[in-house]
Amino acid sequence: MKTSNRLLKIQITGVVFVALVLIWTAVVYELNRSEKGYLREAEIKTSIQSQVFTEFSRSTIRRVNEVILDIRSQWTGDWKSFATLIQRRQGIIDDLTFQVTVIDSDGIMIFSNLAKPATRVDLSQRAHFRVHKEAGDADHLYISTPVLGKVSGKWSIQFTRPILKNGKFNGVLVVSVSPDLFSQFAEKLQLGKGGSATMVKTTGELMARYPITSFAQGPIPNDRLFLKNDSPATGNYRSLSSVDQIERIYGYYKLPQFGLIYVVGESVNDILAPYYTYRRLVLEVASGVSTFALIMFIVLLRSLTTLEKVRGDLELAKERAETSNIAKSQFLANMSHEIRTPMNGVIGMAQILMDTDLDEDQQQFVQDILSSSDSLLSIINDILDISKIEADRMEYDFHPFALDDLTNAVYSLIKVKADEKSIGFHIDVAPDTATIFVGDSLRIRQILLNLAGNAIKFTERGEVRIHIKRKPGGLRFEVSDTGIGIPVEAHERLFSNFSQVDSSTTRKFGGTGLGLAISKRLAEGMGGEIGVNSTEGKGSTFWFELPLASPPDQVTESESDSDYSESVPTHAEEVDVASHEASESDLKPASPTLDESVTVNELPCLLLVEDNKINQKISLTLVSKLGYQVDIAENGLEAIASTGKRRYDLILMDMQMPKMGGVEATRNIRSLGGPNALTPIIALTANAMESDYEACRAAGMNDFMTKPINREALIDCIARWSGHTASDTSS
Numbered sequence: 172m173k174t175s176n177r178l179l180k181i182q183i184t185g186v187v188f189v190a191l192v193l194i195w196t197a198v199v200y201e202l203n204r205s206e207k208g209y210l211r212e213a214e215i216k217t218s219i220q221s222q223v224f225t226e227f228s229r230s231t232i233r234r235v236n237e238v239i240l241d242i243r244s245q246w247t248g249d250w251k252s253f254a255t256l257i258q259r260r261q262g263i264i265d266d267l268t269f270q271v272t273v274i275d276s277d278g279i280m281i282f283s284n285l286a287k288p289a290t291r292v293d294l295s296q297r298a299h300f301r302v303h304k305e306a307g308d309a310d311h312l313y314i315s316t317p318v319l320g321k322v323s324g325k326w327s328i329q330f331t332r333p334i335l336k337n338g339k340f341n342g343v344l345v346v347s348v349s350p351d352l353f354s355q356f357a358e359k360l361q362l363g364k365g366g367s368a369t370m371v372k373t374t375g376e377l378m379a380r381y382p383i384t385s386f387a388q389g390p391i392p393n394d395r396l397f398l399k400n401d402s403p404a405t406g407n408y409r410s411l412s413s414v415d416q417i418e419r420i421y422g423y424y425k426l427p428q429f430g431l432i433y434v435v436g437e438s439v440n441d442i443l444a445p446y447y448t449y450r451r452l453v454l455e456v457a458s459g460v461s462t463f464a465l466i467m468f469i470v471l472l473r474s475l476t477t478l479e480k481v482r483g484d485l486e487l488a489k490e491r492a493e494t495s496n497i498a499k500s501q502f503l504a505n506m507s508h509e510i511r512t513p514m515n516g517v518i519g520m521a522q523i524l525m526d527t528d529l530d531e532d533q534q535q536f537v538q539d540i541l542s543s544s545d546s547l548l549s550i551i552n553d554i555l556d557i558s559k560i561e562a563d564r565m566e567y568d569f570h571p572f573a574l575d576d577l578t579n580a581v582y583s584l585i586k587v588k589a590d591e592k593s594i595g596f597h598i599d600v601a602p603d604t605a606t607i608f609v610g611d612s613l614r615i616r617q618i619l620l621n622l623a624g625n626a627i628k629f630t631e632r633g634e635v636r637i638h639i640k641r642k643p644g645g646l647r648f649e650v651s652d653t654g655i656g657i658p659v660e661a662h663e664r665l666f667s668n669f670s671q672v673d674s675s676t677t678r679k680f681g682g683t684g685l686g687l688a689i690s691k692r693l694a695e696g697m698g699g700e701i702g703v704n705s706t707e708g709k710g711s712t713f714w715f716e717l718p719l720a721s722p723p724d725q726v727t728e729s730e731s732d733s734d735y736s737e738s739v740p741t742h743a744e745e746v747d748v749a750s751h752e753a754s755e756s757d758l759k760p761a762s763p764t765l766d767e768s769v770t771v772n773e774l775p776c777l778l779l780v781e782d783n784k785i786n787q788k789i790s791l792t793l794v795s796k797l798g799y800q801v802d803i804a805e806n807g808l809e810a811i812a813s814t815g816k817r818r819y820d821l822i823l824m825d826m827q828m829p830k831m832g833g834v835e836a837t838r839n840i841r842s843l844g845g846p847n848a849l850t851p852i853i854a855l856t857a858n859a860m861e862s863d864y865e866a867c868r869a870a871g872m873n874d875f876m877t878k879p880i881n882r883e884a885l886i887d888c889i890a891r892w893s894g895h896t897a898s899d900t901s902s
């Protein structure tokens with residue numbers, strides 16, 4: 172039981188563990204998948220945005236280029252009309268705020284549309300001047316990194332082309348555009364709070380950025396993927412910004428034509444914000460499910476542990492109950508023995524006394540001793556029976572029996588009592604009833620004697636009648652009387668232990684209140700049922716029904732009772748020991764047979780093995796009267812010694828004795844093969860349990876009589892086993 176519980180616990184733990192692993196694997200997989208999904212989406216989005224940024228820049232650069240080409244053609248050297256032209260142009264292209272500067276071939280600013288420089292402004296060292304001067308007469312658009320304007324004091328990107336005169340370098344036309352133009356567009360891309368859009372030169376210098384940052388911080392570290400020459404024209408990467416320390420997913424797009432790269436990034440935090448919400452939800456649900464599973468698991472384990480404990484307690488209680496039952500049975504066996512031994516003394520001595528010369532009063536006194544002893548014995552037998560039933564030690568012996576034998580035995584016992592009270596007693600057996608049945612005849616007899624005994628006890632006038640009739644698969648027994656009857660409310664409890672209708676009846680009629688309880692248990696033990704119909708003041712009918720098979724080939728009466736087990740009086744037969752009768756047909760020796768050499772003329776020898784002095788005296792008196800020459804052995808060892816010396820016709824053997832008991836002594840006598848190996852041995856014992864009888868038989872004893880010894884029964888028994896009839900031996 173414990174192992175299966177432990178196995179169940181391991182299985183449950185395994186299932187819960189696997190379930191938790193599965194739940195959390197699914198959670199990790201799902202979160203991973205979801206996170207990757209958001210990041211991939213951001214990559215696509217930033218790629219597209221970087222492309223959009225690029226396209227905007229490309230068209231802006233083109234427009235600026237067109238403006239440069241247009242106004243360059245208008246430059247005549249007359250700065251006044253040129254200023255008017257620029258002003259007009261600015262009015263038309265109002266979204267493209269710009270500043271126009273003209274530098275002469277020596278690098279000196281000769282025109283600015285903002286204000287004519289009061290002092291000489293030398294720009295000859297600026298990259299956008301030098302690049303053209305060094306290129307000679309080549310005409311191309313140059314885009315500078317943002318520079319801080321000497322005149323405007325603002326950061327601007329210089330878009331420049333050379334002014335050529337007769338195909339030769341004659342100065343530079345500069346259109347300055349604020350980097351904000353690009354930053355403002357980037358802002359419109361809606362990159363979220365942590366987003367950024369950057370326009371950089373392929374050399375790493377910052378051209379424009381949203382959010383706006385200082386241009387003074389120098390070029391972007393060139394370990395960035397997009398700055399590598401061999402990196403693809405467009406792509407994504409993830410990195411921590413060196414500008415604002417925000418981790419982003421970036422998409423970039425290269426514009427090699429102008430040496431520019433556009434990078435758009437979205438903050439990983441922004442990208443994953445919905446994922447974080449989702450993750451929190453998933454984790455909460457998974458944690459909830461796991462916690463629930465764990466709580467259920469703990470509850471289940473605790474329940475199992477409790478169950479285990481309860482089971483353990485129950486098993487312990489059962490064990491204790493069984494142990495106490497065994498102890499109780501042992502106690503009963505001892506008590507039975509202890510009470511029967513002195514009872515044998517009382518009854519035996521009273522019987523011996525009865526045979527002496529007594530006056531009438533004295534005879535009555537002895538008679539009273541005998542009848543009181545009978546009552547006491549009957550009570551002891553009842554208590555022993557109910558205890559055996561409760562300890563579940565009652566055994567049933569099912570065998571074929573003749574119904575006639577049963578009714579005759581009951582009749583002869585009850586009739587005497589009915590006659591004493593002058594009431595009628597009859598047994599009717601329905602005419603169609605079979606004669607042989609298979610069942611425990613002794614237990615059936617015990618129930619009938621109980622019910623009929625009660626009927627006689629509680630009836631003052633009229634009659635007691637036993638009616639036996641067939642019922643499907645068995646017999647119905649009814650015991651009716653015309654006695655005091657029983658009130659309806661008492662019917663239920665009649666069959667409980669120690670239950671009597673009321674205490675006054677106890678006083679008037681006596682009794683222990685066990686008879687009906689025993690009858691009920693016996694009837695039920697044999698698969699039947701018992702009940703009562705009664706009217707107060709009119710009489711009662713107690714009935715019981717038993718399933719009793721009737722053998723198809725009806726066994727003859729003598730065959731039915733030839734079984735050895737029937738030949739030995741058992742405790743059940745002693746319900747009324749005083750009136751016990753064993754018929755000749757009940758008892759037939761199996762072995763050994765009488766020695767032919769022993770004749771009736773020789774004085775037969777008997778060995779009495781008994782340690783109790785009083786019981787010795789009683790048995791000695793009795794068997795001496797039967798004409799036996801008696802030897803006495805006080806214990807098993809002495810018995811073995813005596814049986815080795817001479818041959819006996821019969822041995823009466825007590826069971827419980829000091830030094831060596833009767834069972835062991837018998838075993839020795841039988842196995843030693845001496846002159847008494849085949850001598851009949853009759854157990855005379857105060858031990859009245861079935862197991863004792865079994866032990867006697869197994870040791871090789873031939874018969875078994877329980878103490879207190881019934882004189883007539885013992886005489887019969889001795890006669891049977893010695894080959895002399897009772898009258899022969901007693902004469």
Ligand code: ADP
Pocket residue numbers: 621625626629652654655656657665670671672673676677681682683684685686687688711
């Ligand atoms: P006991 O007779 O030893 O008291 P039983 O168990 O045999 O115990 O009977 C229990 C009680 O049932 C009796 O004391 C008596 O009150 C009642 N009883 C039994 N049989 C009868 C009967 N035939 N008529 C009236 N009362 C009865």
